[in-house]
Amino acid sequence: MGAHIxxxxxxxxxxxxxxxxxxxxxxxxxxxxxxxxxxxxCLSSAEFAPVKLSGRGTVYSYTVIAGGGAPPEFAEIAxxxxxxxxxxxxxxxxxxxxxxxxxxxEEEEIFIGMPVEAVFRKIYEEEGVIRYGIKFRxx
Amino acid sequence: xxxxxxxxxxxxxxxxxxxxxxxxxxxxxxxxxxxxxxxDVDEDVLTMAVAAAKDxxxxxxxxxxxxxxxxxxxxxxxxxxxxxTIMEALGLPSDVLATHHGHSTLAGTExxxxxxxxxxxxxxKYALVVVSDAPSASTAQDIEHSLGAAACAFVxxxxxPGLVLEGAYGYVSEVMGVRYRQAGERGIRDIGVRSFAAxxxxxxxxxxxxxxxxxxxxxxxxxxxxxxxxxxxxxxxxLGKRLGFSEEQLKGGLVYERIGDTGACxxxxxxxxxxxxxxxxDRVLVCAYGAGSGSQAVGFVxxxxxxxxxxxxSVLLEKKRYISYTHYLxxxxxx
Numbered sequence: 001m002g003a004h005i006x007x008x009x010x011x012x013x014x015x016x017x018x019x020x021x022x023x024x025x026x027x028x029x030x031x032x033x034x035x036x037x038x039x040x041x042c043l044s045s046a047e048f049a050p051v052k053l054s055g056r057g058t059v060y061s062y063t064v065i066a067g068g069g070a071p072p073e074f075a076e077i078a079x080x081x082x083x084x085x086x087x088x089x090x091x092x093x094x095x096x097x098x099x100x101x102x103x104x105x106e107e108e109e110i111f112i113g114m115p116v117e118a119v120f121r122k123i124y125e126e127e128g129v130i131r132y133g134i135k136f137r138x139x
Numbered sequence: 140x141x142x143x144x145x146x147x148x149x150x151x152x153x154x155x156x157x158x159x160x161x162x163x164x165x166x167x168x169x170x171x172x173x174x175x176x177x178x179d180v181d182e183d184v185l186t187m188a189v190a191a192a193k194d195x196x197x198x199x200x201x202x203x204x205x206x207x208x209x210x211x212x213x214x215x216x217x218x219x220x221x222x223x224t225i226m227e228a229l230g231l232p233s234d235v236l237a238t239h240h241g242h243s244t245l246a247g248t249e250x251x252x253x254x255x256x257x258x259x260x261x262x263x264k265y266a267l268v269v270v271s272d273a274p275s276a277s278t279a280q281d282i283e284h285s286l287g288a289a290a291c292a293f294v295x296x297x298x299x300p301g302l303v304l305e306g307a308y309g310y311v312s313e314v315m316g317v318r319y320r321q322a323g324e325r326g327i328r329d330i331g332v333r334s335f336a337a338x339x340x341x342x343x344x345x346x347x348x349x350x351x352x353x354x355x356x357x358x359x360x361x362x363x364x365x366x367x368x369x370x371x372x373x374x375x376x377x378l379g380k381r382l383g384f385s386e387e388q389l390k391g392g393l394v395y396e397r398i399g400d401t402g403a404c405x406x407x408x409x410x411x412x413x414x415x416x417x418x419x420x421d422r423v424l425v426c427a428y429g430a431g432s433g434s435q436a437v438g439f440v441x442x443x444x445x446x447x448x449x450x451x452x453s454v455l456l457e458k459k460r461y462i463s464y465t466h467y468l469x470x471x472x473x474x
Binding site for chain 2: 132
């Protein structure tokens, strides 16, 4: 079963989902993404400054989703592509996030440490509403 | 007040379909393409628009953009303020004056000309014009073979060196049955009478181009590059000749053969292509056409520096992966 995200919930996260707006901890200076209530690094500050991340990073690890392994909201992509790569991307500001990889010439060419950059794509469609967000492509 | 293009961005989807795929599936290809661009399953007009606009804004502060003009014949929603998606994805200020243009392949130049006028009223420094298109038709129709996908974006500024807009000239007339789509339909169609359609195209483009030359008191030789909306090789070439343009002037903006018909984007992609081979003092003429019908000719002159561009079209044309016709049908949702 997939994790249903309601439209108001998705809407609240638009800046982070559309253009990677994170938060910089005023106390320790580390960047939190996705945004947190309390800094996950120093665990002692709840004061942040918004910061737009560059979208540049490297592949920390990756896998390929195939054979019915996709959550229901990604069923259309799985049906069309057969299989698709998903990566943990280490952003240059520090955070590691999970996202799909696109525009990859061949699956075998993905490697740990591969430079990638963020692209704006359709993530899935639900209730007739297109959910946009970030994926990554080879830089 | 002078308005100039100070930077631009282009986006082509990574996937390509070769002409041979049509020939092996259907026995022939009705379009004069070598290959064409195809959107992936997670792309649409808005994602392409964001990609092109991001490149155009590479050296521009997003906070300084005060006008956003968006154009496409094929927006993902028929009703919704889609400038909101673009504004959030790019981090533009929320007080940006936004306009949407659609309904015909004239939408691109319409957006450009509207942004020029709005920039005079807006307080900010820049206007962003984003033209993104991916026309569609039933795969059973000949007209479908040519349809590609692409986006381009232009940053306009007041009183700055760049590609300065010198003037525009428009033309409209009533022409029935040539490339149209009724409300609620997904694909374009036409009544398939090619000579009738070619005549309407020739009449419209000729009227706008000759009108502009007269208005600007320019001769046809004054232009280094001329980009006419592409109809077909023969019709467009003979029209160019009739208007007094040489092959040399016309070839710099020809992009159709490797991208396909990109609707509202077509002629402006041609403009982007000419930017790779232009020097200060050179003039460029662009004439867009929309069936139904209308045309808009726009004249530019390059003053000092040419507009900045992060990734030129010639580089994007080489970044690609070929797909099969079967995969293409899956992407179109046909199978």
